[in-house]
Amino acid sequence: MASKAQEKPLGLRILLTVFLVVWLIAAAFPFMWTLWGSFKVELDFFSISNWRDALTGPRTEFTYGHPFTGAGYAGAWIQEEFWRSVINTFIVCFFVVCISLTLGTLGGYALSRSGHNYVFWLLITALIFRALPPITLVSGYLPPFFEWNIWGYLPTAIIVLVAINQPFTLWMLHSFFQKIPKELDESAKVDGCTQFQAFRHVIIPVMWPGVITTGLFSFLLAYNDFAVTAMLLSESNRTMIPAVAAFLGTTQTEGNVMFAVAAVVSATVPLFIMVMFFQRQIVSGLTAGAVKG
Amino acid sequence: MKHKTFFWFFLPTAMAMLIFIAAPIVSVVMQSLFLPHEAVLIQVENCGPFGCTQQTSIDQEATQALRDAAPMGRFAGLEVYFDRGHLATAEVAAAWRNSESLGAFFGELNNLPFYRAMAFTLTYTFTVTPLLIALGFFIAVGVNSVTRQLRGLLIFFSLLPMIVTPLVGSLILFWMIDARGVLGNLIQYLAADPDLSLKASTPLMWISLIIYGIWSSAPFAFVVFYAGLQTVPQDTLESAQIDGATRWQQIRYVLIPHLMPLITFVALIQLMDNFRVFEPIIGFSAQAHATSLSWIIFNDLGGETRQLSAAATTSVLTVLCVAILLTPVLVRTWRDFKGKA
Structure with a gap:
């Protein structure tokens, strides 16, 4: 469908791709991050020492023996x-x-x-x-x-x-x-x-x-x-x-x-x-x- | 359709709107004109072995009688409208007389709840609306230029910030921007200030609320503009290319004029919607730095003491502001209708 005249120069294509990727991250990343973090303990998701804790979950592993825990869900759904x-x-x-x-x-x-x-x-x-x-x-x-x-x-x-x-x-x-x-x-x-x-x-x-x-x-x-x-x-x-x-x-x-x-x-x-x-x-x-x- | 048939078809929805929208409006206006009765106080003299003491107590019977006689409360007219919690005319006049500069005057105004809320609400409405339109437009142009397979994916993820519950969306962002969250950490690193915190800084709080506003409403503009871009006449675009228009000129002189009605539509809808900004303030726990008219109403109604007449007065003032914002929409609808007829 795209004719030769409508083809974009390389610079513009890169700019467009970068812009769309940035928007995609802005739109989707917060949800992914929160989903991932919901299986951690508070000290990992809201880490004072190192933000990478939310990814790896050292304190979650220390407390529950596994880097993922359903404790937040159990607390919310059952206890509360x-x-x-x-x-x-x-x-x-x-x-x-x-x-x-x-x-x-x-x-x-x-x-x-x-x-x-x-x-x-x-x-x-x-x-x-x-x-x-x-x-x-x-x-x-x-x-x-x-x-x-x-x-x-x-x-x-x-x-x-x-x-x-x-x-x-x-x-x-x-x-x-x-x-x-x-x-x-x-x-x-x-x-x-x-x-x-x-x-x-x-x-x-x-x-x-x-x-x-x-x-x-x-x-x-x-x-x-x-x-x-x-x-x-x-x-x-x-x-x-x-x-x-x-x-x-x-x-x-x-x-x-x-x-x-x-x-x-x-x-x-x-x-x-x-x-x-x-x-x-x-x-x-x-x-x-x-x-x- | 005959009037009678129309009536029966329309009756259920009309009843719902009359009872639960029109009647409450009347009730809100009435409440804003009345104040609760003050308790009737009586002086009682208590005489004991150590002399007599004067005691003030509430005369329950008399108070109850007063409440029964006039259940609406005591008529206050426009008193509540002009008190310190609302338009605060006396305080504004005093501030105007006593402040030496305009800056000091606005500083004084900022101490009055209504004007404080108004300042944030208006700043929010008039920064978020143009920015979200610009962002939505660029996303639409961008998505329109990629291959079809990618578009579906892009639209899916773009819809999420808009569809998600405002309170939930603002919480998700807030937890990331919080001083202990991932973005908060990044900001601290970039600013090289480990104590920088959203909760402690008014400008930072305003900026994050505005970013939330753009993030959550840009998808709406995007979807509307994207649909509009599908209807751009290809002939016009081609003739512009033949005439040697650059890409920017094509956007400026072909796409934007074609989308202009949609841009006005989005702007009008978003002005009204952004004016009621409320959930993000709860989600960001931003009360200390930013309040809005809706938040004041919510705050007055919540808690142990439901301050009905204060809330009703703010409600009426909010409705008046919305009415001002709504006028261009009404004029537009009227013209459309006249054009059709």
Whole structure:
């Protein structure tokens, strides 16, 4: 494909390669380093004497007889009961994704098929809601939630996350549904379907690529949330990210930073796997909003 | 679609947003106008064998009655907005009168929590956004010029800093930049100062937070620009080459104008997102050197004493700032809509 004219001079090629290698290291090295270090003891990973200790692990070997140890993971998962937070996270993520996709597909479909003026204003309102930092809403949640005694439970956090998720979901699904030709459901309606039947039998079978992409981003929002879950969940119902933050507060002083390191690595693994399998959808989702405008 | 059908399709999502976004906003605004009741104090005289003493105690019944009568608290109007923890108008005016130079005035401002947070938030927002756009652009141009097999790998690793949870990502970086971490060691070696520590230096802390910001958001710019580069018209590029444009001129006069709408898009989104900077401050435990508006809200809400009206007031001020940043986006959407209609 590259013609003679587009061939680059050697100097530029070297410069480009160096730049890309540096970026690749900047993007990937911190994760590799932390993964490697999570199997060491604290004095190796945070070594005062020599940074190479984190690679070779002399003190880990001294303590456990082997340069690798799962002590950080055992401490975090079993002693500090991080597994509870993991289960909570997946419960929250599962329900947030399911509910927000259900509400979002109905709403987004309606927005894409209605030509009335209020559609624009609804989308603008959603955009404004999307721009609000979620933490600004939290002080509005607390008094009523305490009053009704629903503070601290998973369903409360789920419903709040669903609502915070809605503006984004609506925008994304709206643009996906607009790409599905209107003629499809209109011809179904000509054949005697109601709007809902047209949606059910004609649109649902063809909407999955867009829904999966939106679902991935809903999942990320619920999984990555810290501000809302930290404020709305009680200690026993914590999800992973507030639990990691709690490790910092309580265990750092006891010299158990490695619990936090292990928890951080554990929280990264699902995301790593997700990017591996859904790279294409993530990229298309990120660009969907952008390239159109 | 008929209005009625639209209504039923849209009802569930509208309810969710009304109850959990619109109503809380109203509630936040209300809370910011009220203050909790002060406890009613009574003087009690205790007379014992050694004489009488005056004691002040809280009249629980009267306090409770007051709370029941007006559960919102006592109406304070805009009092909280202007107190020391927020806009601090009196303190600012005093600082303006008493400082001899502009530098001293800003030094005084830096002691007020709201302005301190504002200084960091704005510096962060307006340095991270242009830098991440530049970095994202160069990565996109770079990745676009390598072979197809390599691109997948590059995109995979480039996505990681963005996808990973902000708190987790900032912790991972923080542990490396920490004085006992690998990068911290390197910095100490380069600066030839074995005592150099991130935790002790405000400029160093700001720089690391900004580096985290660029690291975590550049992938977004990269992906958007990379997608844009796939749609560059090859004819224009070829005619530029025939006209003798150098590589830099091709980038400057063909690629950048083609990507301009995307650059604006990324800039607007990132300005809003960077303004809410919060997790990295927790992750880096940077409270002593850098705070942001979101962090103040979080700090007020956490702990034993939930300072609701202080948090609500900061929330309202944050929302107003976001609204200012949002205006160009709204204007743009309005124009798009007008253009389509």
